Amino acid sequence: MFFKSKHTLPISGTPRPTPKGILSWLIIRIIVISFVTFSAIFSFTHIFWRSYFGRPRILHPITRTYDTKLISPLSEFNNSNRFSKMHSKTSKLFTDGLYPYYYHAEHTPELDDVTIATFVSQQGFDDLIRLAEVWQGPISAILHVPTKTLDDTDPSIVNILATYNDLYKRNAFLKQHVDIHLITGPVSNNVSILPRPTNFHLNVARLFARSEFVLFLDQDTWPTQRARKILRKHKSLLLQNDILVLPSFTFTELSISNDFPRSFEELTKLVKRNYMGLIDDGWSLNKGPTSYENWLKKSIYNISEYDIHYQPNFVVKRGSVIPWCTERFDNFEHSKAACLFQMYISGSKLWVIPEAFSIKYHYNRHSYLLKAVESKWEKTIKDRMYAKFLREACIHHARILDSLGDWSTPKANHVKQQCDRIITNWGLGIIDGLRLDGIEIV
Numbered sequence: 001m002f003f004k005s006k007h008t009l010p011i012s013g014t015p016r017p018t019p020k021g022i023l024s025w026l027i028i029r030i031i032v033i034s035f036v037t038f039s040a041i042f043s044f045t046h047i048f049w050r051s052y053f054g055r056p057r058i059l060h061p062i063t064r065t066y067d068t069k070l071i072s073p074l075s076e077f078n079n080s081n082r083f084s085k086m087h088s089k090t091s092k093l094f095t096d097g098l099y100p101y102y103y104h105a106e107h108t109p110e111l112d113d114v115t116i117a118t119f120v121s122q123q124g125f126d127d128l129i130r131l132a133e134v135w136q137g138p139i140s141a142i143l144h145v146p147t148k149t150l151d152d153t154d155p156s157i158v159n160i161l162a163t164y165n166d167l168y169k170r171n172a173f174l175k176q177h178v179d180i181h182l183i184t185g186p187v188s189n190n191v192s193i194l195p196r197p198t199n200f201h202l203n204v205a206r207l208f209a210r211s212e213f214v215l216f217l218d219q220d221t222w223p224t225q226r227a228r229k230i231l232r233k234h235k236s237l238l239l240q241n242d243i244l245v246l247p248s249f250t251f252t253e254l255s256i257s258n259d260f261p262r263s264f265e266e267l268t269k270l271v272k273r274n275y276m277g278l279i280d281d282g283w284s285l286n287k288g289p290t291s292y293e294n295w296l297k298k299s300i301y302n303i304s305e306y307d308i309h310y311q312p313n314f315v316v317k318r319g320s321v322i323p324w325c326t327e328r329f330d331n332f333e334h335s336k337a338a339c340l341f342q343m344y345i346s347g348s349k350l351w352v353i354p355e356a357f358s359i360k361y362h363y364n365r366h367s368y369l370l371k372a373v374e375s376k377w378e379k380t381i382k383d384r385m386y387a388k389f390l391r392e393a394c395i396h397h398a399r400i401l402d403s404l405g406d407w408s409t410p411k412a413n414h415v416k417q418q419c420d421r422i423i424t425n426w427g428l429g430i431i432d433g434l435r436l437d438g439i440e441i442v
Contacts, residue, residue, distance in 0.1 A: 097184035117205035119197030199325035347411035394419035
């Protein structure tokens with residue numbers, strides 16, 4: 001009986017290659033060779049371009065007053081290599097174009113002084129001068145120029161730096177107190193006409209502040225002259241890793257003058273006439289968590305009604321256990337609130353100081369100049385990202401407190417209260433094995 005069988009080779013008995021199989025094998029081989037060739041060419045081109053064309057140049061390198069070779073060879077590191085080691089999780093798009101102390105203040109601040117961490121726009125030269133004249137203390141400012149390379153011939157940066165060079169020569173307060181850290185490179189995927197700061201800018205300003213305490217100040221806000229002196233009186237709270245809130249007031253549409261009040265008495269008179277009001281973004285005047293009624297009592301008080309969207313101007317200790325601000329948000333709406341939320345649930349208390357205040361000069365915060373054009377869908381995604389961040393932050397800080405043995409101490413009260421509310425809003429009782437009524441990590 002005969003059976004039909006496939007064609008086989010006479011010796012090995014293996015199936016004879018068919019034209020279809022040969023064609024498939026040739027196609028796969030061509031694809032693999034093409035991929036390897038493309039990868040080699042791409043890698044070589046990238047390395048060549050990076051080595052000879054892609055490195056930004058420092059326009060005016062600072063002349064050292066000491067021989068760094070006698071101290072440590074690490075002192076000769078360029079900024080790109082240095083920051084890649086210190087902050088490995090930060091995008092190289094920023095650190096490759098970061099030049100700390102591009103303008104270095106002549107005055108060395110006292111360690112217990114308060115440094116303002118702020119952001120300077122290309123249109124904000126006059127605002128920086130006024131801030132320096134009012135504060136008369138250390139300022140750590142970020143100047144972000146959106147350019148791909150730092151080149152002497154780039155008009156977008158030559159004009160800006162020429163203006164600042166002229167300002168430093170003419171204004172004594174800038175020369176004495178203001179450190180400007182230059183950043184070049186991309187700002188954001190969502191670019192507004194008037195640039196706004198992100199948490200990355202605040203982190204850099206905080207990192208290079210030369211005093212122990214840092215004031216996170218909004219770009220459009222000026223503190224009074226007495227605010228710095230009053231803040232320094234309460235440094236004992238900052239040394240305990242607590243937070244000092246500096247209330248902000250703004251003019252109303254009824255105001256007939258924009259002359260800034262200089263004292264507690266002048267300010268309260270304007271508030272009574274409805275010419276000014278205490279502003280917390282997202283709340284009506286005098287109705288936010290800062291509480292104007294409590295502030296009138298002239299005694300320091302703790303904020304009892306904290307909200308996850310609360311983003312005042314505040315002072316923290318520069319280092320220690322105070323968390324650094326998350327850099328996942330590139331929109332100003334959520335960035336500062338997320339930063340304060342991290343600090344709050346880590347155990348820091350919020351204290352509002354008496355009599356000291358700042359003035360937010362009047363403008364339309366919802367202007368198209370300050371906000372990037374975004375669709376309703378994009379806004380929904382950002383809101384959901386913020387909600388997800390709150391959930392992740394709760395898990396992260398709860399586990400830290402538990403690992404340090406602080407879960408049963410008053411330091412964990414904030415994370416228990418806030419995260420219990422957040423989890424309830426999500427409709428969940430347990431998140432990843434973590435319970436808020438008694439921590440359990442699996």
